[in-house]
Structure formats: structure tokens, C-alpha cells
Amino acid sequence: xxxxxxxxxxxxILIEIVSFIKSLLFIIIFLFILNxxxxxxxxxxxxxxxxxxxxxxxxxxxxKWYSNTYELNEEAIVLHEGVLVxxxxxxxxxxxxxxxxxxxxxxxxxxxxTIKLETGTTDDESTLIFEAVSSEEADRILxxxxxxxxxxxxxxxxxxxxxxxxxxxxxxxxxxxxxxxxFSFLAIFPLLAxxxxxxxxxxxxxxxxxxVFTYFMNHLGLLVPxxxxxxxxSFGIGYIQTVIKYGNYEIAGDNQRIYISKGVLNRNTFSIQxxxxxxxxxxxxxxxxxxxxxxxxxxxxGQTESSEQEIxxxxxxxxxxxxxxxxxxxxxxxxIEEEMTHLPxxxxxxxxxxxxxxxxAALIGLxxxxxDWIWLAIGVFVIELILRLLNYKFTSYLQTDAxxxxxxxxxxxxxxxxxxxxIQQTVSKYSWLQRKFNVATLExxxxxxxxxxxxxxxxxxxxxxxxxxxxxxxxxxxxx
Numbered sequence: 001x002x003x004x005x006x007x008x009x010x011x012x013i014l015i016e017i018v019s020f021i022k023s024l025l026f027i028i029i030f031l032f033i034l035n036x037x038x039x040x041x042x043x044x045x046x047x048x049x050x051x052x053x054x055x056x057x058x059x060x061x062x063x064k065w066y067s068n069t070y071e072l073n074e075e076a077i078v079l080h081e082g083v084l085v086x087x088x089x090x091x092x093x094x095x096x097x098x099x100x101x102x103x104x105x106x107x108x109x110x111x112x113x114t115i116k117l118e119t120g121t122t123d124d125e126s127t128l129i130f131e132a133v134s135s136e137e138a139d140r141i142l143x144x145x146x147x148x149x150x151x152x153x154x155x156x157x158x159x160x161x162x163x164x165x166x167x168x169x170x171x172x173x174x175x176x177x178x179x180x181x182x183f184s185f186l187a188i189f190p191l192l193a194x195x196x197x198x199x200x201x202x203x204x205x206x207x208x209x210x211x212v213f214t215y216f217m218n219h220l221g222l223l224v225p226x227x228x229x230x231x232x233x234s235f236g237i238g239y240i241q242t243v244i245k246y247g248n249y250e251i252a253g254d255n256q257r258i259y260i261s262k263g264v265l266n267r268n269t270f271s272i273q274x275x276x277x278x279x280x281x282x283x284x285x286x287x288x289x290x291x292x293x294x295x296x297x298x299x300x301x302g303q304t305e306s307s308e309q310e311i312x313x314x315x316x317x318x319x320x321x322x323x324x325x326x327x328x329x330x331x332x333x334x335x336i337e338e339e340m341t342h343l344p345x346x347x348x349x350x351x352x353x354x355x356x357x358x359x360x361a362a363l364i365g366l367x368x369x370x371x372d373w374i375w376l377a378i379g380v381f382v383i384e385l386i387l388r389l390l391n392y393k394f395t396s397y398l399q400t401d402a403x404x405x406x407x408x409x410x411x412x413x414x415x416x417x418x419x420x421x422x423i424q425q426t427v428s429k430y431s432w433l434q435r436k437f438n439v440a441t442l443e444x445x446x447x448x449x450x451x452x453x454x455x456x457x458x459x460x461x462x463x464x465x466x467x468x469x470x471x472x473x474x475x476x477x478x479x480x
Contacts, residue, residue: 005069011110012132016061095119101269170249178317179242253330276301278446279418286411294320301447340396347458350437351388406456416454428464440464
């Protein structure tokens, strides 16, 4: 094997410079467009500082590319980092659990990709990132990692390797359903409001806006088709946004891994090792419940907190029965149950007599600043009451020999299913009011980054005792 040090593709310099300019876009607009004719002292000095920072970046970025190298040896990946302060990072292949490949529009033009290797630890350097390598180099790195990964080799000895199978691939019908369900077509309106607000800060357009509004109110025949055109335009933009984000969504798997990929312009691919799966979550908003849809996510021990990890979702717009069926196919050990145990009726009274903090805050705020509107606190109280009723209705749990399933939420419900052996810690809490009703709050944690804490409030004490005894029974079970 060639152990020579390698650098990322030289196009990394261009990508970094473009990213740097994007981060300064607001400053550029403010200093050189909105204040183009201004010669005020602080603006001039701000421009000098801007050009100094740009000059520093144009020197530092190429030096960083030249200084940061990597090598792939027999046992580990070695990263050499730093321009002035050098740092050496060594990560053995067996520590690498999952990978994430991201290919944005610029990467596609240049034939490059970004690859992230997850080690499954919770420290700040748990991820190895190659930001600009060729697709061939990315394939070489992944092939080497998984050939050298001793855990993967051990698994291959114990069971026959099954060829990767595609379980789901999104269609145009799915994209249309996703656009309608996600309400992405409404995103244009707050965007236009923000643009208007920013323009109005520098150019007084309020009078002109009032004149246009008055004109259309006096000519409703023109207003109606204008609204229809605006709605069609916003839906078209929302549909395009949805296709860019969720188009070409594909879920595949073999006997060792789950493979998820999505996106049109920006392509994301994520691999999840099945043996590292800690739990699954099923999330339903009010709209999705009404439409019979559900979103299933996989919680992995190698999962990180970054927003990119939303790719661990098994497509967020599937009909509930299809989502459950897909989960059972990919992870046969995990079976989602619909019949669960609900909280006893006296818990409802406990939840109803607890202090209504939002109502109290609304009363105080309105009394101090807007006494004429103090009646709005009644609306806040009604909303808070409805949320408590919904939360009581949907809170439920199910405990079997090897699994526990917990459901929480009101407008948005979340069901959490995990194995007993994957639970790292259990905690029970009792408030003064809970003791009066003979209930407690049960919490347990699963490995991830950050640690996933699941809470089941207001369950009978005997259930808490039974849960702790059930958990103690897993003391001899090997945890991941």
C-alpha cells in the first residue's frame, strides 16, 4: 500500500474562497452597495479592515491546503493538520462505524465530493472530514475502511453477506405529497416579508406600499387573479425546493448496513451500521396524523448532533403503515406496536391542576403593558388546556421482555422504541405533587451524540419499580 501523504483536490482552495466570500456577503452589500457613496470615517476604516481580512484569507487558505495532508496506512488514517500549530490525528479503521457522503452543486461541476467518517464517539473530533476529494478517491477510502474494519470482517465470517437491496425510491407523486404536507409552498411569504422589511429600513417604501394596497382594494377584479398567480408561483417554488431537498430519495440495505441517499442538486448519502442502531423514533405532526403519515428516524450510536443527520430519516412523508413495514424490513428486530398502555385517569387531574405558567405570564405581561387586551389571557389558557388534554390522550407506553416503547406529545407526538440492552442509564423523579398522586417521572438514556434522554412523566410508581427491575435483568447483557 502507498503510504505517501496526500492532499485534498486543489479545487478545495476555490471552494473555501467561495465559502469565505459567502460569509461576508452581508458586509459587502452594506459597505460597497448601500454605502457606496459614503466617505464617513468609520465606513472607510471598515473597508480597509475588510480588504485586510480578504488579503489574509487569500494567503491563509492556500497555506492551509498545502499544510493539511492525510495518509492511509495499514492500520489507520493519519491526518496532518495546522498551518502554524501542527497537529497529528490518528484514527484506526475499526473505530470508524458509519460514513456520510455529500455532493453539492459545485462538487458535481468539479467531479468532487465530501466524505465524513463517523467514529461513534462523543468527543469534538469524532468525525474525519475529507471536504474535497474525487469520487474515485472517496470510493477508495471507503473500500479501504470497510476492508480493514475488523468488526465488519468478524461479522462477515459469521453470516453470509447479502447483496444490497433497494427498499424505497421516491417518485414524482411522493414529491408532490411532500410539498403539500411540508407546506414549503408557504415559505415564500415570510421570505418576501423579510425582504420588504430590509428594503424599508434603507428606503422609505411604506407610502408607496399603501398606495398600491389601496388601488387593489378599489379594484378587486384585479386582486383575485393576482392572488391566484401568487399562490401558484409560491406552490411552484415550494415544489422545486422540495424536489431539490427530497428528490431521488432512496433507502437500501443489506444484512449489515442501511443506506440512505437524497437530494438533486445537493446529494447526500449516509450509511448506518445496523449493529450500532440504538433506537427508532416515529414522529407525527397534527397534519401527518390527519393524513395517516409518519416519519421514522434511526438513532445510531455513531450519530452526531449536526443538522445533516436528518438524513437518518426513513423518508418523512410515508403513509404510516408503509413506514412501519419499511422499518420492519430494514430492522427485523424492531417491531412497532400500536396497542399501548395509557396513563390512569387520575393522572389527568394531576395535569389539569398544575400551574398554568404561560397563562400567568400572559396575564402579568398584558396587565403591565396592555390592560385593554387582558382578555387574550383566556385564549392562552384555552390553548394550554387543550395541549394538556392532548398530551394526556397520547402519552402511553409498552414494555416487553426485550423492548420498551414510549409515546409522548400533543400536537406533535413522538414514539420511541429501544431495546433493553441499549439503555445506558435509568432515573426516576418524584415531585411533591406527583407523590400525592402516587406517580413519578421515568427517564432513560441511549447512546448518541448528544446522549438521547427519553422521559415518561406521571406513570404509576408500581410501573417505575417494575421498569427498574426489568432493567436490572439486563445487567448480564452485553451493551454496544
